[in-house]
Amino acid sequence: MKKKISIFLILILCTVFIGILSGCSDNSIGTQPVQKEEAVKEVQKDEANKTSDKQDIEAKKEIIIDQNGREVILPEKIDNVVMTALPLPSIYALTGEAVDKIVGMHPGAKSAIENSIMGKMTPELVNKETGFIEGTDLNIEEVLKLKPDIAFYWGSYTNQQEQWEKAGIPAIAVKTQGGGDALETLSSWLKILGKVFNKESRVDEVIKYGEKTLADIQSKTDGIPVEEKAKALILFKHSESEIVVPGKGHYGQFWIEATGGYNVAREINVTANVNMEQVYKWNPQIIFISSFTETMPQDLYDNNIEGQDWSKVDAVKNKRVYKIPVGVYRWYPPSGDVPLMMKWMAKHQYPELFEELDMKEETKQYYKTFYNYELRDDDVEGILNPAKAAANGTGGLGKQ
Incomplete structure (x- = not known):
């Protein structure tokens, strides 16, 4: 009887053991697809991370x-x-x-x-x-x-x-x-x-200051009838052999008309080389001379330019010829001093309308505020009355 029980127990244990082995085997086979799937996911994750890193690098590049x-x-x-x-x-x-x-x-x-x-x-x-x-x-x-x-x-x-x-x-x-x-x-x-x-x-x-400056000027000049506007001309480049003046599409048009004047050369597209007969027809009341030429107001007053008689022009007769200043750069093209140039143009075109405008003080204040630089009186004088030599090195250049 004991022998039969022992045999029976052995058989039961064997059955359990085989079942366990079988189960282990089945589990091993069953995990293989899972492990493969997880491996693929890891590869995909790595690739995604690499792509993300590359995108981050690209995003960091300022364009x-x-x-x-x-x-x-x-x-x-x-x-x-x-x-x-x-x-x-x-x-x-x-x-x-x-x-x-x-x-x-x-x-x-x-x-x-x-x-x-x-x-x-x-x-x-x-x-x-x-x-x-x-x-x-x-x-x-x-x-x-x-x-x-x-x-x-x-x-x-x-x-x-x-x-x-x-x-x-x-x-x-x-x-x-x-x-x-x-x-x-x-x-x-x-x-x-x-x-x-x-x-x-x-x-x-600076941008906001410039916008406010123009708005303040135009609040005073916008109501001036066309026939009463100051008739002005800018000599962009000038010598015995050329009289180059700016019209529409060049800075001269903006400087004169944005500050209330009338550009007598406005019919010209960008710039043109004109003769004295054309200047006589225009007969400007004011002439501004850029620092892209060595010509100074006194040259026109003295009428010493060969082949050109400026004595017939109203601006010369009335001593209203002005050399455009040079501050941190020449004021005719855009420079860091654009707001000052607008004030200077308004002052010279309409001295009575802008009587309270003190260009020396305005210049000092602007340089202190935006350049953090304290100008002396002689510094301001040099800015508002530039030297002939400021025109050096500008040959062959257009709007700069």
Whole structure:
């Protein structure tokens, strides 16, 4: 009997043991698809992470659309800057970014700095490299020696654009906006510089000040009938052999008419070289002379320009010929001093209407507020009465 019970127990144990083995075997086979599925998921997760990391890197790259409509990827770090667009160094100064970062500029920009308050404010800019460009011709091999992280160039010069691209240098095109609207142009350039150098809130203050300045001027001039507006002419470039004046599409149109005057050359598209007979027909009451020419008001008063008799023109007869100032840059194209130029134009076109406007004090206050620089009386005098030499290095250039 005991023997039968023992045999029976052994049989039961064997059955249980075989069942356990069978179960283990079944579980092992059953987990294989699960393990495969989990492995695939891990691979997919890794790929997703890699894609996400790549997207994060791409997202971190700052992209700016320049004024030629090109996408320019900004470098993560900017230490060396090249500027071939002439007014840009003066506008860059408004950002508060270190001027030491500018390693190269156009010789026309340098001459303006040397012959203006900018040279005193930022003496380090006087020794910056300029030999890599002549007129609009860029020597890219010389540029590369400067190791620029980014460049700013005049957008109309497509030859430069091709050179920047081939050299692999991020280059931002700037050019005139709003058909010669100097304030709109300045604002657009400030927005670009503000984004590039992370100074957006700072440049926004200048933009708002410029907008308010124009609004204040026009609140006084908008009601002037056309027949009573000051008839003005700007000599953009001038010599014995040429009288180049600006019409629609050039800054001169904006300066004169935005501040209440009437541009007698408004029929001209952009600029034109005219003769004295045309000047006599226009007979401007006021003449403004840019600093892109060495001609000074006294040259017209003394009537010493060969082949040109200016004594017949009302502006000369009444001693209303003015040389356009040079501050951080020449005031005729957009510069960091656009709001001051608008005030200066309004003052000279309508001295009685803007009798309370003291340009010396306005200039001092503007420089203190936006450049953090205290001007002395002789500094202001130099700005408002520029030297002939400020025209050096500007040959062959258009709107800059």
